[in-house]
Amino acid sequence: QMWPAKKDEL
């Protein structure tokens, strides 16, 4: 699964 569009990292 690729990263979600909502990026939770800085």
Place this chain on the structure above:
Amino acid sequence: MNIFRLVGDLSHLAALIILLLKIWKSRSCAGVSGKSQIMFAMVYMTRYLDLFTTFVSVYNSVMKVVFLLFSFVTVYLIYFKFKATYDGNHDTFRVEFLVVPVAGLAVLVNHEFSFLEILWTFSIYLESVAILPQLFMISKTGCEAETITSHYLFALGIYRALYIANWIFRYYMEGFFDFIAIVAGCVQTILYCDFFYLYVTKVWKGKRLTIPA
């Protein structure tokens, strides 16, 4: 949120604070590459545009705003308030050699061909190489880097290395991975490796640091 990411973020924050304090306390930005700092400001500006579109958490938003703010203040101190102490003659890395290819790569290799996504990709790629003018400046002058500048570089470098641990952790725990961030993060960490070695062998033993050209 896991321990690697939290410590990574705190290390990132510490790096920005160390640099600001160094400049503020010594009233001088000698030995600091303004070009690297401008590129970091570009990194934060292009990555954190999602402050306006998505909300993740209070922690996430506060950190983004703090990074942006600290980065702007640093650039302001270098190019305005303490401009007289800025060693521009030794800060000669050609920034366009980084920004242009990085922008091209971001347009070509991204997760989705949309404005915000391309800017995010650009910021990830740019961050991985943004420290080069600073490392180039230290190696070129042959001058010894101030110990405090070494601490700054160490904190900034170890942050991405901890993020790699975080990505491995998340891949196994959550099944998530971001190929672009991982590759760029590895490149970024590799660029610091030479410095890490020198930092551990010299600065921790109380000597000053020089990067051989």
